[in-house]
Amino acid sequence: VVHQQVAFNSCSDSEANRARFQAVEHQYDFVIVGGGIAGVTCAETLAALEPDARVLIVSASPVVKAVTNLRPVTKLLEEFDVEERPLAEFQRQQRQRSGCGSVSVLHASCTGFNAETRQLRASLANPEPSAAGEAAEVRIGYGELCLCTGASPKLIPQARQHPDLVVGIRDTETVADLSKKLSTCRRVLVVGNGGIATELVYELRNVDVVWAVRQDSIGAVFFDAGAAQFLLPSLARPGGARVDKPGEAVELLPTDTTALTDSWPVFAALSNGELLGVDLIVSATGVTPTALLADGGVGPALDAEGAVAVDRGMRSSLAHVFAAGDACGCAGWSSDGETSSAAEETRLWFQMRLWSQARQTGSFAARCMSAARRGESPPPLDIGFELFTHVTRFFSYKIVLLGLYNAQGLASGEYEALLRVTPGVEYVKCVMRNGRMQGCVLIGETDLEETFENLILNQLDLSQFGEHLLDPGVDIDDYFD
Ligand SMILES: Cc1cc2nc3c(=O)[nH]c(=O)nc-3n(C[C@H](O)[C@H](O)[C@H](O)COP(=O)(O)OP(=O)(O)OC[C@H]3O[C@@H](n4cnc5c(N)ncnc54)[C@H](O)[C@@H]3O)c2cc1C
Numbered sequence: 388v389v390h391q392q393v394a395f396n397s398c399s400d401s402e403a404n405r406a407r408f409q410a411v412e413h414q415y416d417f418v419i420v421g422g423g424i425a426g427v428t429c430a431e432t433l434a435a436l437e438p439d440a441r442v443l444i445v446s447a448s449p450v451v452k453a454v455t456n457l458r459p460v461t462k463l464l465e466e467f468d469v470e471e472r473p474l475a476e477f478q479r480q481q482r483q484r485s486g487c488g489s490v491s492v493l494h495a496s497c498t499g500f501n502a503e504t505r506q507l508r509a510s511l512a513n514p515e516p517s518a519a520g521e522a523a524e525v526r527i528g529y530g531e532l533c534l535c536t537g538a539s540p541k542l543i544p545q546a547r548q549h550p551d552l553v554v555g556i557r558d559t560e561t562v563a564d565l566s567k568k569l570s571t572c573r574r575v576l577v578v579g580n581g582g583i584a585t586e587l588v589y590e591l592r593n594v595d596v597v598w599a600v601r602q603d604s605i606g607a608v609f610f611d612a613g614a615a616q617f618l619l620p621s622l623a624r625p626g627g628a629r630v631d632k633p634g635e636a637v638e639l640l641p642t643d644t645t646a647l648t649d650s651w652p653v654f655a656a657l658s659n660g661e662l663l664g665v666d667l668i669v670s671a672t673g674v675t676p677t678a679l680l681a682d683g684g685v686g687p688a689l690d691a692e693g694a695v696a697v698d699r700g701m702r703s704s705l706a707h708v709f710a711a712g713d714a715c716g717c718a719g720w721s722s723d724g725e726t727s728s729a730a731e732e733t734r735l736w737f738q739m740r741l742w743s744q745a746r747q748t749g750s751f752a753a754r755c756m757s758a759a760r761r762g763e764s765p766p767p768l769d770i771g772f773e774l775f776t777h778v779t780r781f782f783s784y785k786i787v788l789l790g791l792y793n794a795q796g797l798a799s800g801e802y803e804a805l806l807r808v809t810p811g812v813e814y815v816k817c818v819m820r821n822g823r824m825q826g827c828v829l830i831g832e833t834d835l836e837e838t839f840e841n842l843i844l845n846q847l848d849l850s851q852f853g854e855h856l857l858d859p860g861v862d863i864d865d866y867f868d
């Protein structure tokens with residue numbers, strides 16, 4: 388017997404909700420833990436593939452994330468918006484979907500699972516006290532389970548001692564918290580050189596920004612030094628960010644240090660010897676996958692980053708347990724014992740924790756779970772796994788990254804880079820190996836993404852163009868047609 392508030396129907400009356408939940412048998416064909424892009428995509432795909440199946444999302448958050456305004460850019464590349472929806476609204480929309488099954492949602496935090504009995508435990512959100520005083524925990528049986536528990540920010544270690552002065556960004560709540568704190572800041576230090584820092588330093592206004600990066604160039608997770616150089620002038624606007632390198636660690640000193648005359652809540656030691664006083668430090672220093680333990684402390688095997696290691700069927704090391712999105716780790720695919728043709732198939736794809744990949748792996752995990760329900764082997768990887776693709780915006784430029792855009796995994800000397808740069812307009816870089824394009828970076832409105840995607844996928848021999856491939860006079864489209 389359980390009691391809970393939000394789940395299963397759109398009725399706002401908690402008594403009715405409770406009664407309904409008590410009436411429901413807690414057995415589902417498919418249970419998905421996590422209501423981010425990966426979990427929602429997985430659940431919706433399952434409902435479409437298996438309309439008769441009972442599908443449940445267990446979400447610790449009161450909102451789920453939905454993909455909206457999907458806009459295809461090329462065959463494999465798509466842009467979309469991400470929208471947060473309250474669980475009750477999502478549930479209502481599920482009921483209105485035609486031609487497929489409906490997805491139920493339970494607002495609860497999954498606390499563990501037993502892979503042998505195929506049961507998971509979940510602690511209900513906002514439980515109401517019940518007359519019988521039952522525990523606010525439910526047990527839910529599953530046929531196939533998918534862990535889509537995402538990842539959480541990995542903050543610099545100093546955040547533990549100074550939780551008010553060192554903050555991370557995770558969701559709309561943390562962004563709102565940061566905005567509030569920034570309103571009274573004179574100077575902020577942004578630590579990290581990846582996606583969040585690169586977006587943040589450009590967006591911050593009315594505050595002195597120092598950007599501490601440990602590489603020699605900015606945005607190093609996405610850009611090589613050349614692309615960084617192209618983008619750097621964008622920071623040189625009035626009030627733009629100053630780029631600096633931190634010391635081995637950002638050393639934080641108490642304010643009451645008598646030798647310091649200036650009044651700042653915290654000081655950071657930079658590698659240039661400067662002791663920098665700031666009001667706030669934003670730690671944009673990556674994420675750690677959220678692992679969910681099975682009962683008895685035994686969980687699925689994790690990879691070196693702490694993600695649930697999955698094979699090419701999105702299966703974890705535990706039977707009937709799958710994973711997708713930020714929580715899963717596909718790094719072991721190259722040593723999966725797969726045939727060389729399968730390895731070749733995904734040579735130009737690699738995992739990066741992005742919205743598009745949460746959607747891609749969530750959808751594919753659903754197809755694998757559907758096959759498992761029918762006792763079939765996982766389906767072959769779909770074409771999306773043949774090529775890494777990402778489209779985004781940094782410093783107001785459109786950015787398209789395809790394949791081995793930064794020569795990932797290629798030894799120096801094994802490839803050459805072709806460049807075409809018009810400062811302030813476009814930056815085009817192609818990574819070539821033996822005359823064949825392996826990847827590219829396109830910054831600005833280059834209109835080259837479709838052609839280059841085809842060239843990379845088809846591995847056409849372009850050696851006849853040599854270093855003139857990107858010359859404005861060469862019409863690659865013509866050649867391709
Ligand atoms: C600030 C920020 C900005 C970003 N910007 C971009 C961008 O511009 N473009 C881009 O491509 N990517 C971006 N990303 C990355 C992108 O957000 C993630 O890769 C993607 O959202 C991962 O989706 P997910 O479904 O795997 O996980 P999440 O969206 O993290 O969802 C995980 C869900 O699991 C739930 N959960 C966790 N544990 C439990 C549990 N025990 N029980 C029940 N529920 C649980 C959580 O509540 C959460 O709802 C950004 C990330 C951050 C932090």
Ligand SMILES: NC(=O)C1=CN([C@@H]2O[C@H](COP(=O)(O)OP(=O)(O)OC[C@H]3O[C@@H](n4cnc5c(N)ncnc54)[C@H](OP(=O)(O)O)[C@@H]3O)[C@@H](O)[C@H]2O)C=CC1
Nearest residue numbers: 543578579580581582583584608671672673674740741779
């Ligand atoms: N538009 C987009 O596509 C966006 C994507 N994202 C995604 O969201 C996720 C989170 O973003 P983010 O937090 O920026 O993570 P990223 O993984 O993109 O970048 C983390 C950065 O922090 C640096 N770093 C790690 N530890 C330290 C440390 N102790 N001191 C100094 N620097 C450190 C890393 O350097 P090093 O490489 O040397 O370890 C790296 O430059 C990522 O998956 C990212 O791809 C986020 C925002 C926008």
